[in-house]
Amino acid sequence: xxxxxxxxxxxxxxxxxxxxxxxxxxxxxxxxxxxxxxxxxxxxxxxxxxxxxxxxxxxxxxxxxxxxxxxxxxxxxxxxxxxxxxxxxxxxxxxxxxxxxxxxxxxxxxxxxxxxxxxxxxxxxxxxxxxxxxxxxxxxxxxxxxxxxxxxxxxxxxxxxxx
Amino acid sequence: xxxxxxxxxxxxxxxxxxxxxxxxxxxxxxxxxxxxxxxxxxxxxxxxxxxxxxxxxxxxxxxxxxxxxxxxxxxxxxxxxxxxxxxxxxxxxxxxxxxxxxxxxxxxxxxxxxxxxxxxxxxxxxxxxxxxxxxxxxxxxxxxxxxxxxxxxxxxxxxxxxxxxxxxxxxxxxxxxxxxxxxxxxxxxxxxxxxxxxxxxxxxxxxxxxxxxxxxxxxxxxxxxxxxxxxxxxxxxxxxxxxxxxxxx
Numbered sequence: 001x002x003x004x005x006x007x008x009x010x011x012x013x014x015x016x017x018x019x020x021x022x023x024x025x026x027x028x029x030x031x032x033x034x035x036x037x038x039x040x041x042x043x044x045x046x047x048x049x050x051x052x053x054x055x056x057x058x059x060x061x062x063x064x065x066x067x068x069x070x071x072x073x074x075x076x077x078x079x080x081x082x083x084x085x086x087x088x089x090x091x092x093x094x095x096x097x098x099x100x101x102x103x104x105x106x107x108x109x110x111x112x113x114x115x116x117x118x119x120x121x122x123x124x125x126x127x128x129x130x131x132x133x134x135x136x137x138x139x140x141x142x143x144x145x146x147x148x149x150x151x152x153x154x155x156x157x158x159x160x161x162x163x
Numbered sequence: 164x165x166x167x168x169x170x171x172x173x174x175x176x177x178x179x180x181x182x183x184x185x186x187x188x189x190x191x192x193x194x195x196x197x198x199x200x201x202x203x204x205x206x207x208x209x210x211x212x213x214x215x216x217x218x219x220x221x222x223x224x225x226x227x228x229x230x231x232x233x234x235x236x237x238x239x240x241x242x243x244x245x246x247x248x249x250x251x252x253x254x255x256x257x258x259x260x261x262x263x264x265x266x267x268x269x270x271x272x273x274x275x276x277x278x279x280x281x282x283x284x285x286x287x288x289x290x291x292x293x294x295x296x297x298x299x300x301x302x303x304x305x306x307x308x309x310x311x312x313x314x315x316x317x318x319x320x321x322x323x324x325x326x327x328x329x330x331x332x333x334x335x336x337x338x339x340x341x342x343x344x345x346x347x348x349x350x351x352x353x354x355x356x357x358x359x360x361x362x363x364x365x366x367x368x369x370x371x372x373x374x375x376x377x378x379x380x381x382x383x384x385x386x387x388x389x390x391x392x393x394x395x396x397x398x399x400x401x402x403x404x405x406x407x408x409x410x411x412x
Contacts, residue, residue, distance in 0.1 A: 053213060053296065084217055085288025116272035116298040117365060137199035138303050139206040147199070163295045 009038045012045065012070070019069055022061045023142050024160075026100045029062055033092035036083060045075045050088045052163070053143045090163045101160060102126045107148065109162035123159050125150035133157075166349070169342040170283070171225040172245065173352055175235070176340070177274075178218030179246035182236055183393065184267060185211030186400055187254060196257050203303060207264065210296040217289055237404035241394050248385065249332035251393040255325070258311060258318070262325035265304035269365045270336060270358065271297040277353030286351065305369050312373030323375050330378040331385050337362060 016038075017030045029035060037048040047066055051059050063080050070078050090109040093101075098108040105126055112121035122131050130152035137147045145158045164172075188208035195201025219232035250267060254260050275297055278290030311322035337359040346352040367377050403410055 051213075053210065056213070057209065083288075084292065085284050087288050087292035116276060116294060116301055120302060137203060138299055139199070139203040141202075143206055143209060161299065 005040050005042060008040050011073070012038045012040065012047070012075075015069055015073055016047075016066065019065050022058055022065065023144075024101065024104070024106065026104045027093070027097045029065070031094055031097040033088060033090075034062060035066075044077045044079060045070060046079045046081060048081045048083055050083055050086075052088050056143050058142070088163065090160065105157060106145070107157055107159040109160050111162050121162075123148055125153060125155065126157055127155045128153040164342055166346070166351070167225050167227070169346050170351065171222050172340070172342050173346060174218045174222035174225065176245040176247075178215050178222055178232075178235070179244050180250050180267075181211040181218065182215035183244070183246040183396065184250035184264075185209070185215060186396060187250060188260075188264075190254055191260060200257075204260065207300055207303075210300070214289075214293050214296070221285055221289075233404075237401045241389050241397055244389060244393065244397075246393075247332070247336040248387075248390065249329060249336050251390055251396065252329060252332065253392050255328075256321065258321040258325040259329070261304055261307045261311065262322060262329055264300065265308055265369070266326075266329060266333060266366065267336075268297055268301040268304050269369075270362055272301050273358045273361050273365070274353055277358065280350075281352065282350040308369050308375070309373045312370075312375045319374065322373075326370070326375060327378045331381040334381070334384060335387065 013030070013035075016035055017028050019029045021027050021029055021032050032052070034049050034052060035047060036050050039046040039048075047070070049062065049066070059082075066080055067078060091111065093109070101108045103126075107123050107126045110121045110123060112118065120135075123133050123135075124131050125133050125148075128150060130150055132151040133148045134151055135146060136149055136156070140147045140158055144161055144163070146161055147156065148159050149156045185208045188204050188211065191201070191204040192208070193201065195204055215236070216232050219235045223230040223232060223235060247267070249263060252259070252263060272294065275290045275294035279287055279294060281287040281290060308322065311318040313319070337355070339355040343352060343355055347354050370377055
């Protein structure tokens with residue numbers, strides 16, 4: 001039986017780590033890095049999140065999933081607050097989650113130049129590892145992914161954009 | 164004008180620009196020239212509307228009168244909108260959509276690049292987030308500028324025409340509003356004059372790479388008021404909230 005406030009916050013973090021990303025179920029929303037902080041004052045639970053993309057349609061789904069999971073844990077007095085700073089970045093996704101993305105068939109984010117006028121970095125095929133790949137469309141089925149094809153193994157694949 | 168009032172005006176200008184451009188792009192949904200492009204343009208629309216949401220929410224907070232981003236979007240009249248005149252111009256054809264987007268993308272990349280260093284934490288956070296979105300937009304539209312400019316005679320003629328027709332609206336986008344000077348001096352917002360210089364360099368670079376030329380600068384600028392195009396867009400965008408105030412989904 002956990003009674004301290006920080007113990008309860010820890011439980012909340014643990015529960016949050018079990019919520020998968022609705023679009024990419026091999027990584028959790030914690031690994032994705034959208035949860036910034038958890039506060040529990042004995043009455044109200046506040047979860048502070050940051051949006052991935054400003055216009056990401058999955059954000060409402062994230063919030064709904066978080067709320068549902070917390071209701072299941074008995075937290076009825078719940079507030080989910082959105083903050084914009086510091087901005088979300090894919091740099092916080094842990095290495096093992098990147099590896100899982102690749103196994104799932106999605107090329108993980110590659111950090112390119114910070115200069116918006118520089119050319120994009122080369123993306124390796126998640127299937128055969130080749131760097132001879134071709135950008136088909138910068139925008140794919142979800143806001144966070146681009147479409148590529150591999151010139152060697154000829155497989156199409158998705159690339160999780162660096163942010 | 165207090166700092167907060169000036170910053171409110173500034174966020175309104177950037178927020179409205181994103182809102183109107185996002186709405187214009189949403190009109191392309193199911194009308195893209197091919198599936199990938201349809202998805203790309205609607206992704207752009209989402210990004211811009213997301214940026215508008217964040218900026219207008221912040222504007223409402225700065226104003227301190229309890230207006231939400233929705234109130235600001237749906238319950239203001241046309242003359243209260245601060246968006247760049249460029250972004251309200253219609254989707255005449257695909258070349259116009261790309262040309263308008265390209266001219267704005269270069270501007271927003273430069274703006275957000277500098278905004279990341281703002282002394283205002285909220286603006287700095289928005290700057291670094293938006294920059295990443297706008298970088299993808301710019302790569303996409305620069306690619307199209309090249310393909311259209313170096314494509315067929317017809318594609319070249321049409322993209323050059325679009326650039327020529329939209330060029331007169333760019334000085335207004337690049338102009339510095341009186342309230343900006345103090346904010347720039349305090350390090351809260353980027354220096355618009357610096358952006359204007361860099362903008363021309365980057366635009367001309369892509370134009371020449373695409374076999375296109377920079378249009379002549381206009382002697383007589385277009386009217387500083389909003390066009391009928393915006394009036395019509397707002398009529399459609401605001402219809403529901405105007406007819407059924409406070410309606411919720």
